[in-house]
Each structure stands twice: as structure tokens, then as C-alpha cells.
Amino acid sequence: MRFYLLDTCNLVRHFVTTEIRTNADGLEFKQFGKRYRKVDGDDKVTGRAQFGADFTAQGSLFGKIIRSPYAHARIISIDTSAAEALSGVEAVCTAADFPSDVSGDLDTGEVEIGIQFMANLIMGRRKALFEGHPVAAVAATDVHIAEEAARLIKVEYEVLPAVTDPIEAMSQDAPLLHEGLIATSLSGSADAPSNIAGHMEGGKGDVEKGFAESDVVVERTYRTALVHQGYLEPEAETVHWHADGHIEVWANSQGSFPLRQNMSNLLGVEVSKIKVIPLEVGGAFGAKNTPRVTPVGAILSRKSGKPVKIVLTREEVLKATGPASGAVVTVKAGATKDGVLKAAQARLVFGAGGFPGSPVLRGMQTIFACYQPENSKVDAYDVVTNAPRVAAYRAPGATVATFCGESTLDDLANAIGMDPIDFRIKNAAKTGDSNVDDEEYTRIGIVEMLKTVRNSDEYNRPVKESKNGWPVGRGVGIGWWPCGIEISSARVMVNHDGGVEVTIGAVDLHGVRTGTTQVAAETLGIDPDEVKVHTANTENIPYTGNAAGSRITRTLSQAVYKAGISVIDQMKEKMARRFGVDPEFVEYEDGYFFARDNQDSKVSFKDAGSAVTKNGSNVVATASNDPGMRPANGYAMAVADVEVDPDTGKVQLTDFTLFQDVGKCVNPTQVENQMQGGAVQGIGWALSEEYVYDDQGQMRNASFLDYRMPTALDLPMINTVILETPADDGAFGIRGVGEPPIIPPPAAIGNAIHNATGVRMDRLPMSPERVFEAMNESS
Secondary structure (H helix, E strand, O other): OOOOOOOOOHOOOEEEOOEEOOOOOOOOOOOOOOOOOOOOOOHHHOOOOEEEHHHHHHHEEEEEEEOOOOOOOOEEEEEEEEHHOOOOOOEEEEHHHHOOOOOOOOOOOOOOOOHHHHHHHHOOOOOOOOOOOOOEEEEEEEEHEEEEHHHHHEEEEEOOOOOOOOHHOOOOOOOOOOOOOOOEEEEEEEEOOOOOOEEEEEEEOOOHHHHHHHOOOEEEEEOOOOEEOOEEEEEOEEEEEEOOOOOEEEEEEOOOOHHHHHHHHHOOHHHHHHEEEEOOOOOOOOHHHOOOOHHHHHHHHHHOOOOOOHHHHHHHHHHHHEEEEOEEEEEEEEOOOOOOEEEEEEEEEEEOOOOOOOOOOHHHHHHOEEEEEOOOEEEEEEEEOOOOOOOOOOOOOHHHHHHHHHHHHHHHHOOOOOOOHHHHHHHHOOOOEEOOOOOOOOOOOHHHHHHHHOOHHHHHHOOOOOOOOOOOOEEEEEEEEOOOOOEEEEEEEEEEOOOOOEOOOOOOOOHHHHHHHHHHHHHHHHOOOHEEEEEEEEEEOOOOOOOOOHHHHHHHHHHHHHHHHHHHHHHHHHHHHHHOOOHHHHHEEEOOEOOOOOOEEEHHHHHHHHHHHOOOOOEEEEEEEOOOOOOEEEEEEEEEEEEEEEOOOOOEEEEEEEEEOOOOOOOHHHHHHHHHHHHHHHHHHHHHOOOEOOOHHHOOOOOOOOOOOOOOHHOOOOOEEEEOEEEEOOOOOOOOOOHHHHOOOHHHHHHHHHHHHHHOOOEEEOOHHHHHHHHHHHO
């Protein structure tokens, strides 16, 4: 969560106790649903936990990256001689020091990028494509010398016209970012280069027929801005390229193994020669899947022969890492008077920043995902602009798309005089239905969620009157996310004292160690205090993918379960010899081993573990989840109450409740944190956060003073209601939690503003200036 601008006393009063409502197949678990303590909490609050900036290798140099001051410029020459002559400087690099011929796939999470583009993003070669694009780097004995050396590097540029708006970038007259970029689509490739990287299509039926059969048709175009994830800890990594060719990386990345593979492909080094040691990660939200800093540190280390540490400044983070896409989206929807959604159509244009690969496909997948229109059509365009290359941000593409889709559907419900939730229920997607991409939904409880909200006090009680006499309103919004699978691995080992050690490959971003502790305890039938969870480096555990996509708890729990069952089986076999029976006659129940039909032979897991490992015998098992597990749909719904100051346009959120189906709640406190944190990020996206550019493509608000994120004083209590409809596959029915909460808040708040004022906001953020202007235009 991002409430770090105020003290914790101001935070606590803005949260309330979660209510849990279950539809959970009667499954009973002993360790789930409990507010077990955060197992690494002591280390984090006392400063013992080591984050990227905390770690400094012995003899480390300190790196600084030189960045383009222009949004679009041709690099004519780079003179590093003065920097190299400065005392204390031990290495300088430019694009010429990086491999020019790179190949292979990259794993950058949910927002993909080709390897050639990634290499150019890491260090600009012929052109700088956004303000902050790296063009050189320096390593020195201290950070102050590195900063001075950076100022001594002289770069000659030919400044070119810049374009930051994706619609303007699509024009034939727009400045061309990549001379060889040819748009691809289902119908083939374009005839000439443009800033359009790709055109995707999806849908079913005949939308024109659907619109003709509709009694009411609503169409609107929306615009949203670039926004940043707002993580507290900047990118901070240390790399040591040893003389024998081995590379060590101390990383604050979201995925140690994907980073290792990405480094291998980008630098031409065998995977077996790269070791990634995960440090704690102080926030990421999808943005730290992309290797921006690590390859630069590696090249500087190779040239100097010493470890190199690079820590970005806040300005660098905002200007030069990966924000979420800005977009222009047109939505058209038609329905009959009795509420049948006959047709839904959308045109999504997402800005990718300087290189192709925006999350427009996810926007396409999510915009109508909660519904089953009889006819649908979605066109999606990936467009490059002179802005930072975008990255994932908590359900990338979905928040923007859902704001546009939900706003339009609310207008449609109002136009036919139907309650907005009843309209949604009538057209909601159900288990077995298909999305716009023909993906069949696994078990899903959207209808149940909608009915729960419709019957809730949060939706039915009168909106609280404003003390100032301002107009008030209530709005709802619902959003869907597919949630990822990929691979997670775990090792479960019984120690000689009977305690259990679990080693995982997943980076801990959101209480992974705590949740894993409870999963292991549940699997093994023991107390969580008997379990210790550790995060391993890439040499000590099998492959684990990025901590992204709301996938870790679901997939890692399956790996821990499989390893745990194997441990129990091994212990049964060893205890059989002690009981004097065959292994098939050994039972394990409620934390005790016993010989069948002999309850007096009961031995606790701890005592059994100590007994069977005393003589050096090992009880250990390693497992991974099945990569063929079916996705577990994630979905959340927000109910927002607002009051609007007619004299300034300021929107005050007066009440906010988030409903979310988590499948099975492992730890309510951690689920609350995810729901509340995601909701607050969505609220910031709705009301205040945006990148502000001038006509030269220069960012004008590259600090947390000017980039306006919400604080606790901007917020009401964030109420949460946890719903449980177990997911298909997996041992426990767990769904991902992290991403769905950010999706519905902008839609719910926009619909609440419309309910209060009659004005439909079609831009994010819905800042006071924009709301005031829209109200005046309406009147």
C-alpha cells in the first residue's frame, strides 16, 4: 500500500474489519481464515530486512546513468573522455559496449517486449525515444564522483519533433519513432512504417445487427493518462561480473529466475553462469519485471572488474522506468428496453511509450469480460509514443478498459431506466461462458457477487447528505482479471527437531512467506509456528516465475501441497518400521501418526520428525505446480459514494466498499491489505494521478510533490467484503487477490459523479479542474 506520506496512526483509522461471506463447497480448513502474524514483520519494521539500496558488496563501485534530456532526438556523438579522466572513475559504457546481436525470448511479466527493443531501451543506440532514455553510464568509487562524471559526458543530439498522444502518433504526419516498424494484424502487415505496432481484433456475432435490434445505443470516447505504480523503493541493484565469467546479481526484481534468463539473453552469457540473489522488494506492482538497471550494472562491472551498485532517484523512476499506458478508448453499446445487451463494441488505442508492447491485449480481454453481449467486436491498437516505455501496473490494461466499459454500460442502464446492478446481473458472464478471446471461463461467481452487492446495505442505504449542501451520489463498477499460472516451486524439509523448513523461489512482495507458512501448516496438519519459510537464490531451488499476475499464492500453494504430501508419505514409511507395520497401515490425522486400529500408538508430527531424522536420515521433497492448471478468474466490485463541490469541482469520496471473490481466504489481514491497497491505487488513478507533459514531451511533474497520489486524509474508510467461491484446480480453491482490487474504483467513482451531478466524466483523472469544466459545460 502507498500510505507512507502519513504516520501509521492516520492509517489505522481508515481501515475496517473485513466481513467474509462464503460459498465454499463446505470445505473446512484449520489454518485458513486466520489472522496469523506476518512472519517477516519483525525484520522489516526493525530494519534487519535488506532491500536493494541497503546492500553494498565489498569493494563496490557506484553507477550513474546518463539520460537524454529530449523526448525524441538522434544521437550524433558521445564523448566520454573527460569523465574517464576524472579521478575515481573506473568504468564508462555506452551502447557500443553491449552485445549488438541478441536473441531469445524475454520474460517481463504481463507487458511483453521483443529482445531487440529491450536492448535499445536499456541503452539508446541511434536515437533517444523519450526523456530519460539511457545513453551512457559511469561507475566510480563513490556516488558523488559518479554524478560529477555523468555531467562531464558530452552527448551531441539532433532534436526531433516529439509525439506523446497515441491518437496523434497514429497520424501519417506524426514523427516516426522507428523507421522499420511495420504494423501487423490478422489481415497481414502494413505497407509502410508507422507508429502503429499492432492491430488486434476479437469478438463474436454481428455488432451492426445487434445495434439495429437495440432500443437504445450509447457511444462515448474516453481518454486516460499515463500513471505510475508509485512504489516506495526505487530500482536498486548490485551486479558483480567476476573474472571467471560468472555473474552475481543482488536484485530487487519481481522474479529471480526470469531476470537470470533475461540477463543471459541480453548479455550472451550462459544461464548457469548467472546467480540471482533476491533482496526484499519495497513495492513493484508489476513494474519490476523489466531489467532496466541490471544489464547496465553488469557491463560496468565487467569493464571495471568490481561490483557495481546502481540506485535510481525518484525523478529517474518517474521519467525513465515504466508507467501504465495512457489510452483513448471508444465504446458503443446497445440494449433492448428490457435490458438485453444486444451489442458491445470498443476501439482501444494504448500508448506503449518508446517501444512496442502496451497491455492493450489485456484491455481488449477485460473490457467486456464480466458480460455476455449477444454480439461483440473489439479492435485494439498498440502505438509507440515519445514517452517512457510502459510496464505492467496491477492488472495492466484492465483498469483503463473497465473504466470506459463500465461508464458506458451505466449510461445504457440509465437510458433504459433499469437499476445498474440488475442490468449487470441480466447480462453477466457465468461458468462455461467465453470471453471475447474465446477463452472459456472456469468456475466464476460474478452473478453471486452482483446479487450480494445488490442486497447489501452499502448499496441500499441512502447516500449521506453533504454538510455543505453539495450534490452527492453513489456508483458501482465491477472488473475481471484472468490471473496467471506459470511455474512456482517449493522444497519442504523436516529438521532434526521436528520443525519444518520451506524453501521457495518466489520473491516476497505481499506476504508470500506468511501465506506459505499457513499453507504448509494446513497441508502438514501442524501449527504455523513450527514452519519457517525462506526465499532462495537461483542456485538453490528449481525455477519459479515472476511474482506477478495474481498467481503466486495459488500456484505456490499447489507446489507446497504436493511437496508436503510427499513428506507425509515418507514419514509414514519411516514410522511404519517403528510401529512394526506395513506403510499402508500407517495413518496421519490431525497432526498425529498412528498405526491403523491402534489409537494408542499416536505420535505427533514434531516427535515423529525428530525421531526419523535423528540418525541423519533426510525427509525432504521438492515440487512444482502443474503448469497446465486452469486460470482462476479474479473479480472485484466497488461501491463508491461521493460529494462534489460545485464551486471547485473537487470530488470527495465519502464512503467506499470493495467486494472481492478470493476463492479461499488464507489470511484475512493480508487479503484486506491487498484489497485496500489496490483500491487506493485505483482511487488515485480515478481522481488525481497523471503524467503531465509539455509540447516538447518533457514531463513537468516528476516528483511525489507534483505527482499527486492520495494520502490517508483524502480517503474514507476502505471497507472490504471477502467472498469465497473456490476456484477450479489446485488443492485449496485459492484465487489470486492482488490485481482485481485496482480495476473497479475509477468506474465506480465516475458513475458516482454522474449520479451526483448528471455529468459523465470521460477523462482520467477526474481532477477538480476537469469536473468543474464538465459541470459548467453541462449547465
